[in-house]
Amino acid sequence: MIVLCLALCFSGFGSLCLGVDRHHEQVYGHKPAPLRRQLLRLLGWLLLASAAVPAIFALGTSIGLALWASVLSLAAFAQITLLSYRPNLVPALSIGAPPLALFLHLI
């Protein structure tokens, strides 16, 4: 559950990151179209919010929210490190993380 929370946060930050003009350019070589940028940002926020759900489910409301808040920092840190040293991996890993976490959770 915690891994799922982490994966969703990671994904969410990846999406938000690509929604910033400068970083989109870093990864794809061009600035995003306005609609694409809006969608990336919306998706990012939705993913971040949804990450609270597995945390609350596993640990109860108050402690779950505390976990979610600290996982947010960790996930953001991971994305920033990735972006600084291997920007090309950001989209792939951001898309792949939640399904992988879900898979790990189900087995």
Next chain:
Amino acid sequence: MARTHSSENAFRYRLTIAARTLLAVLGGYGFAALCCASLALALPLPKPQAVLAATQLSFALYCALAIWAFSAKSVRRAWCVATLLCAIPAAHLLMRSANV
């Protein structure tokens, strides 16, 4: 001539910094303490809850005043506004002690 002028400016600069710092440190704490004491009596909550709420809030008030001390456009304005703000809880406490 130029040297005296700039050293005078430097002295004035240091004075304003000192004035703002004094306000932030003493005034900030004083304001927070006054509000803490005043709100503990004024808040419409059961007594222990009012004390808890007032004490917990006081640090935010201290922080706000410290930021104000340095952000105000002039030192005079900083001190004047801070004094006015402190007067409110001070007056309340004085009235309370006069009644009791």
Next chain:
Amino acid sequence: MKPLAFRQANAWLHTWTGLLLGWLLYAIFLTGTLSFFQEEISYWMKPELHTAGPRDDSARLALAQLEKHAPDAAQWNVSLPGPRNAALQIQWFEPGERIGKGGGQRLTLDTSSGEPVQVRETRGGSFLYRFHFELYAMPREVARWIVGIATMLMLVAIVSGVITHKKIFKDFFTFRPAKGQRSWLDAHNVTAVLALPFHFMITYSGLLLLMFMLMPWGVESAYQGDRQAFFSEAGGRGGGGRGAPIDAPRQPVKPAQMTDLAPLLAHAQQRWPQGIASLSISAPNTERAVVELRQRGGDSLLERGNGERLRFNGVTGAAMNAPKATPTPAASAVYNVFTSLHLIRFAGPPLRWMFFLSGLLGTAMIATGLVLWVVKRLPERKKLSGTPFGHRLVEMLNVGCIAGLPVAIAAYFWANRLLPAGLEQRADWEIRCFFIAWALCLLHPLLRSHKRAWLEQTSFAALLFGGLPFFALLQPSSSLITTVSQGHWLLAGMDLALLASAALLALATWHIARHQAMPSKLRLTRKVTQEAAA
């Protein structure tokens, strides 16, 4: 003086509140972050306990020892081994003794045999914890005031930092490595913003934990200074919480056979996901015996993260109703949530590691800020003939604290390993080693150029940290290979953390070694200008 714009004024305020107390705040943050694992560190620092393996019936062994040592005690306490501390500890209070946190008699038991074991005297992780808010070698109140004032300034630094940071959302993901001052600013911004809710929470909750000392004026005005009255009306420190403490019976009572505790323990184990933390028996071996089991961890921050307590009649084994938990009022709830988040007594290992990493980010935030202050002023310094005293002082304190404190901590751990177990005042000597090492690190930069000082201290720290797990190889039961293969994660985790710290410090050393000071063209220009002026 021309009035500064709002952002600029706050930038100035941020720089000065940050600089003046940055070194103290760094120490507070680093020791505080380590304190999240104080129990684990304490256990690691008692190698006598590492050889024993855990047993399912440790409670039974403990009770047998209590029966042997104190059959007529007023209260028995047993601290059961858990994921944070694999030690089994018993404590008892004789009739008439005041029952409190300290006091009573204690024994640590070997978990496999149940026999008392002689453990080396050490303050363990709690030295770091106490240092975090009470420093050392000064009256408690003085230290708490110093830490309290530093925390109040930290709050101002955080708020002014947020006000100053113009592009807080736009620059959220920005980190540009290897670009000198730009990189340091990015690093400072990233470490600050990433965990901003944590930094704000930990600072404000730190203030709340000290608030009755720092801001007693509410109690003064509402209760005319009668703190006892306030605390009893508020219901404990912050109000709320479950269960009343067990009272010791006063009149002599008839002895009675106690019920078998095994089914009670089994019931509790099933009920609580993290297991039983401790068990207490008041008036054992009498008709008034009451057994209280405490949950490990907690369910809700509103209740201060305290776990549930189950009480049973000691003779019949019947469950006793816990006093009805009243809903926590709002102001108390706020206090409980904030303080629980600071102390994280409720947290299991995964959440604890998360908070630890956030704490490290905060420590990095302070460190990068201090370094940034120096780096930012390098260009203007090149124009002067020498380094101003203030700048030199900041440089030396930076090295002595940012690199020096890790050296001191490693020295503390090494002292724990190397000092003879029977040494008089052993715990004090370990702490002396910590301070001697730190003092040397603060003086060392006096004798060295800035870059050399950094290099020597970070590489030394890396060696010290890395050496500890290797030293453990000398004791086969404690070595990393053994602990990992046996799944003894309490010890393995510590050794891995030491290795990771060593790796980080080694990486830092490598970066510093590679660092190019100033482009030679500028150096040449300066030399020409100096010669022309002469």
